[in-house]
Amino acid sequence: MKKFSTEKGIVLPLNRANVDTDFIIPKQFLKSIKRTGFGPNLFDEHRYLDKGEPDADNSVRPLNKEFVMNQPRYAGASVLLARENFGCGSSREHAPWALDDYGFRAILAPSFADIFFNNCFKNGLLPIVLDKAVIDDLFVEVEATEGYQLEIDLDAQVVRKPTGEEIPFEVDQFRKHCLLNGLDDIGLTLEDSAAITAFETTWRTKSPWYFTLSN
Amino acid sequence: MSSKTLYDKIWDAHLVTQRDDGTALIYIDRHLIHEVTSPQAFEGLRLAGRKPWRADANFATPDHNIPTTAAERRAGIDGILDPISKIQVTTLDDNCNEFGILEMNMNDIRQGIVHVVGPEQGATLPGMTIVCGDSHTSTHGALGALAHGIGTSEVEHVLATQCLMAKKAKNMLVRVDGELPHGVTAKDIVLAIIGKIGTAGGTGYTIEFGGDAIMALSIEGRMTVCNMAIEAGARAGLIAVDQSTIDYIKGRPFAPKGELWDRAVEAWLGLRSDKDALFDKVVELNAAEIEPQVTWGTSPEMVVSVNGSIPDPAQEQDLSRRESILQALKYMGLKGGSAIKEIKLDTIFIGSCTNSRIEDLRAAAKVVEGKKVAETIELAMVVPGSGLVKKQAEEEGLDKIFIDAGLEWREPGCSMCLAMNADQLGDGKHCASTSNRNFEGRQGFGGRTHLVSPAMAAAAAIHGHFVDVREL
C-alpha cells in the first residue's frame, strides 16, 4: 500500500451532501479489470457535458464549465473538501481508485459512508472527519482565496491552514500505523495464520454445516 | 455482560483475534463473488503468488453486466455484444477455474443476481458471516446471518486469509409493530424506515429489524428489508431466526441434511437477541401507518406516500436540506409541491436483488393480469432474479401474464438496476423501479428513478402514472 505521511496541496471544494459512488465514478467504468486509469472519469457525469464511455478519448470531450473541478484555480488539487455522508452507495473500490488516480490524497468531510471510508484506507487515501462547523469555515476560506492550500500531517494528526493554524483530527491508530508505514493488510493478517487455522478447526467441529459447499 | 444482541452473538462466535484498539480478525464463512469487483482481487492474489485460503467457502455467479435478452444469451459468452462486458464475464470464469471456485456461470439455470442465488441455493445459512464485493450483501441478513458488502481490497483479503479485518459496529434496533395494511409490502416498510432515519441514519450501526410486522413477513419480504439496510447507511441488517427461516432453508441444495440438519436447526433457533439485550439506538414504527411509498428525488430518503406531494423547497427552513431538494428537483425535472400521482412515467423496471424473487413477480403479475400497459409507457420490463426464479414463474404462467399485458420478459441479471449492460433508462425518462437506488444516473445517464414496490410498479405500468394499489 502507498505510504502517507504529510500532504500539502490545493483544496477542491465539492459543496454537495450525500455524494454517492455513482457520482464519483459512473457504472460504465466498472467494467475495467484493472485498478488504474479511472482518474479521467472521476465525477464524470458532472465534469463533462456528454455521456462518458470507457474507451472514449476524454481529452476531446466537452467540459461542464459550471462544475467546480473545471475551474482553472483548482487544477492539480490533492485535498478534497466535501459535505455529509460522502461516498454513500455501492461498495465499488473504483471510487477511491478514481480519486487516487486523479491525484487526491486526502478528503475532509463531516461524515463518510462506512464502506467507502474503509476502502479509502486500503488505497493510501486519507478520509478525515471534522466538525460540520469547521468544514463550513473551510468552505468559506477555500472559495474566497485562490490557490488555497492545506497541509495534512498524519503523524501529528493535524490539518494545517495557510495561517499556520492547526485543526486536530482523530484517526484509528492501527490504520494510522498502516498508512504511515505503507503496510499490506494481507501480509499482516497472514502473520496470524496459526490463530486462523486454530479457529477454523474448532469452528468446523462445532458448526460443520458451514463447511458443506462443494462442487 | 450476559445479554447479547443477535449481532453480538454472531460477531463473538467468529472472533479470531482482537487487538487492543478494537481491530479484530473475523472469520468469514461464505464469500460471494461476481464479475465486477473481483478481477483486481484475483489479479492481486496472482501477483503475490497466493492461493485462496479455503476455496470451498467461495461461490460465484456473474450478474452485473450480462445481457438479459434471450437472443444474446442463447449464444453464450460469445453472444455478449459489449466487448468490455464480455472480458469481465470471461475473466470471472477463468479465475474461478484457475482457483477452483464454484461458479454458476452465465447460462447455468442456477445463475442469477448473487443475492438472490445465495439464499436460493442454501449457500446462505443462519449464523454465518457472509461478505461480497457488493453493498447489497446486507440482503442475506434476512436469514439471521451477519452479511455485508466489502471493497475489492477486502475481497482479496478474504480470498487470501478467510478473514476480514474489522471493528465492531454499534447495535441498532428498528422495531416495526402492528399490522401492515393490505397492499403495503416489505418494500414500503423499508422505504418508510429510510424516510424516517435518513440515508446516513444507520451509519456505524448494524441494524436488527424486529417487531411483529417484520416477523410476519415472508423470508423473501425480509430479504427486501435487509437489502436496503445499506440505503439507510448500515453495512449490515439482520433479522432473528424463526420457524419461517428454518422452513425456507430446508431441502435447499447446500443446506445440511440428515443428522447434521437437526443439529444445525437446534443451533440456529438460538439466533435471536436476548430479551434484555441492550441496543445503542432504538427506532420504532407503526406498521398500520405505513402507506405505499414512492421516491421523488435522487436519494432513497427522498420518499413520500403515493398520496403525498413532492416537498416544496420554499417551505424547507434548513439551508443545506433546501439546497439538496433543489438539486434533486432540477435533476428529476419535477416541481416542488406537485402530487406524486401526477408524475408522468415512461419506463417500468421490475427486478433487482431488492424485488425479483418469485413472490415479487407474483405480486406484479396479479396486478397486470388481463390488463394492458398504458400506451404512454415506452418500455416495461420484468427481469427475474435467477434462472430458477424464471423457471418457477414460467411454470406458474406468470411470463404469459406479463407478455400478454405488454411487458417484456427477460433473462436473469442486475439489468436496469444499475444499467451496466444494454438495459439503460433513457436521458430524462421517468422510471417506476423496484430496485434500491435512485441516484443521479444510476439506471442510465440522465435517467430519473422512482423507487416503489413490485405491485406499485405494475399498477403504474397499467395507468401510466402512480396509483395507490390499495384502491385497485
Ligand code: SF4
Ligand atoms: S441488482 Fe442492483 S443492487 Fe442488486 S447486486 Fe445487482 S446491481 Fe447491485
